[in-house]
Every structure is written in structure tokens, then in C-alpha cells.
Amino acid sequence: MKIPKAWQLGVGDLPIMLAPPRHRTASRRPVGIIILVSLVCISLIGAYVYPPGHYSACYFFASSGCSDFKDWLPAIATRMLTDDELASKAVIGDILAMPYVPSKNPKIAFMFLTPGSLPFEKLWEKFFLGHEGRYSIYVHASREKPVHTSSLFIGRDVRSEKVVWGKISMVDAEKRLLANALQDPDNQHFVLLSDSCVPLHHFDYVFNYLMETNVSFIDCFEDPGPHGTGRYSKHMLPEVAKEKFRKGSQWFSIKRQHALLILADGLYYTKFKLYCRPGMEGHVNCYADEHYLPTLFYMVNPSGIANWSVTHVDWSEGKWHPKSYRAKDVTRELLKNITSIEASIHVTSDEKFDLGGPNGLTDKRKETSGYKGSNYEGGRVISYIRRSFLHRYSLVSMINP
Ligand SMILES: *[C@@H]1O[C@H](CO)[C@@H](O)[C@H](O)[C@H]1NC(C)=O
Numbered sequence: 001m002k003i004p005k006a007w008q009l010g011v012g013d014l015p016i017m018l019a020p021p022r023h024r025t026a027s028r029r030p031v032g033i034i035i036l037v038s039l040v041c042i043s044l045i046g047a048y049v050y051p052p053g054h055y056s057a058c059y060f061f062a063s064s065g066c067s068d069f070k071d072w073l074p075a076i077a078t079r080m081l082t083d084d085e086l087a088s089k090a091v092i093g094d095i096l097a098m099p100y101v102p103s104k105n106p107k108i109a110f111m112f113l114t115p116g117s118l119p120f121e122k123l124w125e126k127f128f129l130g131h132e133g134r135y136s137i138y139v140h141a142s143r144e145k146p147v148h149t150s151s152l153f154i155g156r157d158v159r160s161e162k163v164v165w166g167k168i169s170m171v172d173a174e175k176r177l178l179a180n181a182l183q184d185p186d187n188q189h190f191v192l193l194s195d196s197c198v199p200l201h202h203f204d205y206v207f208n209y210l211m212e213t214n215v216s217f218i219d220c221f222e223d224p225g226p227h228g229t230g231r232y233s234k235h236m237l238p239e240v241a242k243e244k245f246r247k248g249s250q251w252f253s254i255k256r257q258h259a260l261l262i263l264a265d266g267l268y269y270t271k272f273k274l275y276c277r278p279g280m281e282g283h284v285n286c287y288a289d290e291h292y293l294p295t296l297f298y299m300v301n302p303s304g305i306a307n308w309s310v311t312h313v314d315w316s317e318g319k320w321h322p323k324s325y326r327a328k329d330v331t332r333e334l335l336k337n338i339t340s341i342e343a344s345i346h347v348t349s350d351e352k353f354d355l356g357g358p359n360g361l362t363d364k365r366k367e368t369s370g371y372k373g374s375n376y377e378g379g380r381v382i383s384y385i386r387r388s389f390l391h392r393y394s395l396v397s398m399i400n401p
């Protein structure tokens, strides 16, 4: 019996079968073709079951390009990229390779994402005064037209749309602010702020710190618990693999190159728009504003981000909302405490989370942050940072404008 025999042949026999003996008659050719097709199928199945992952994933590439290439590929290294992925790889690759062109008059874009009027406008005015030409202001008011109390904010409203908390409209508003701010070629750094943010340092300090740092401050960490990877949907495959899924606070501060990258990305944005939303598959609440940018940058440019945000939020109370500061809480001592914070604490939703070192939980010093290292303690990943600048108030009552 010809076919069962063919099934016993190994892949190594294939080249012999490709050159069938000449004396075969035409009538036997279909059987030969069937055997050949079967062999090709077997070798394809073999390649699928035993992918050449035993070799380095970068087998065919120059060693210098290896890590970048591996970072890029979300799933099995042997997977063929789709048209959209190839296009995205070309565009994002070029944006990341762009040489830095310094502007003669560099500015920082301060982008306010707010439902309406800004309660701390007078405070921000004090922060900006005397620094004309080094900043620009953009206000996206999603619910009602803001009443401005500072002349610096007048005429700075961008066309806005409704924003629903936790939905993709939040990311859309961020992109709208970026698109507006990118129109000014002098804007080199883009800071996203809420209506409850106040500055913690004076203008020069913030300006110099952001301009001198080459990274974008995008919060990014792995939370293997229900409020992290638990929100991942398999529908994001093949472009976004589960192990690439990341989480982080939405309050970013990014360089121009990364602002362009965000606007250029349609592929990953669409994945998050469709499959990371409240009530996904009935019961999973995924919030695109907490996952899209951390995951995107973890995939395409992990070394380009700091993994922490320059806005300070206190989640230490372990509640659904961060600690709220009321007028009486805001003392000189509190501000001093916050500005001297040197660690960015990532609270995960999995208490047993182990960063994966050889000693598991007992190993308390693991290098996961580029700064000084990280600690793991009962569901919290602590990375040491230099300092945070802006503080996010979750309740607004500090000053009456
Ligand atoms: C920032 O990047 C530029 C160009 O890549 C480089 O010349 C410069 O040294 C970098 N600065 C810092 C602080 O890393």
C-alpha cells in the first residue's frame, strides 16, 4: 500500500520523492501527486507542531537586530506578518529611526483633559507666568464649554467630543489633543493633565527635566491579576499576545516622536477599540486608556519609555479610587513629601504575583526598572525613580478661583 508507506516517511525523505523515477507511467502519476501532497502536508504539520523555536528566533537576522525583531513579534516568531502588521512595522520603524531635530524655540505642550472649567487655572497661571514662548496650552473640555479665569487659557480650547470614562473615547480625546499640539513644530514634549492636576515644581525644573530626558514617561507594568492580564481578550491575537499585555496610568508625558507614533498607529488602536472595552464578552471590563499605550510601547519601543508617570497618584489605600486630597490635607509638608518620593509603586491585582526570579517571593531585589531596581512585596511592584513633578488630585477643592 503506497499511501500508508508514505505516511511513515520522515521529512528527510522529501527530496528523494521530489525526483520520481522516470519509468513511471502516466497512470501512476496521480498517486505520486497524492503522496507528494501528503508529504508536504506532513512537513507543514511537523513544522507547526515542532516550530523551529529551538533555534534562536533571530536565526536569519544579524545579531544586532535580534532583540528589536523579537520585541516586535507578538506571538510565534515564525508567524507571517499580516499586510497591516507589515505596513505598521514600516511606518513605526521609520518614526522610531527618525533623527532628533532640535527646535530653535522648544516648547512643552500642556494638554488638559477636563469635563469643563479648570478649577486650578489661577495656579497654573502662576506656574506659566514669565515663561512665555516656552509652553503652549490645549484644553479638551468634553462636557461643557469652560469658563476661563486666566487669560493664558483663553482661546486654547480645542474642538472636543464627549468622553465616557473607561471607553475608547478617552483615548480618542488624548489623540485629538496630540493632533492639535503637533501642529506647532516647536512643541517637543507633550504632557497630559487632568482638571485635578497641580504642578509640584516650578516651571524651569519641569521644563529642563522633560527636555533633557530622552524617554517618554509612560507608565507600564505587568499585572497578572484580574485587573491586569485578566482583562485581555484572545480576539487581540495574533497582533497582541497575552504576554505583551501591559497596564499603566493614562497620564503620560511624551516626546514628539512618540506623539507622532501614537497618531500613526491604526492597527493596535483598532484592536483595543474593538476588544478592550467595558463589558467585553459579557463580563470583562477592559479600559483602553489603561492598557493601549502601555502595551503599544512595551511592544514597539520598550527602551524608549520610563515605565512610570510623572504625575503622582496615591493608590496606597487599596480602594477603587486613589486617595483624595482636600483643602485641609494640602500642607507644605505634604507637598514636600510628595516631591521627595523616589519610588513609583505599581499595585497589582494579584497578591501572589512573583516577578519570576529563581527565589520567587523571597527574592526582594530584582532589576526590572532601568533606574535602580525593583522590589516585590505582596502584590506591589516598586520601581525606584528619581522624582515626580505633578500631582494628581482626585478631588478638587484646594483653591477657589
Ligand atoms: C538623547 O538622544 C540623543 C540622540 O539620540 C543623544 O545624542 C543624547 O545623548 C541623548 N541624551 C540623553 C540624556 O540620553
Ligand SMILES: *[C@@H]1O[C@H](CO)[C@@H](O)[C@H](O)[C@H]1NC(C)=O
Binding pocket: 331, 333, 334, 337
Ligand atoms: C511626610 O512624611 C513623613 C515621613 O514619612 C510622615 O511622618 C508624615 O506624616 C508625612 N506628612 C504628610 C503630611 O504626609
Ligand SMILES: *[C@@H]1O[C@H](CO)[C@@H](O)[C@H](O)[C@H]1NC(C)=O
Binding pocket: 215, 298, 302, 303, 304, 305, 306, 307, 368, 369, 370, 371
Ligand atoms: C522599561 O521597561 C522595559 C521592559 O519592560 C525596559 O526594557 C526598559 O529599559 C525600561 N525603561 C527604563 C527607562 O528603565
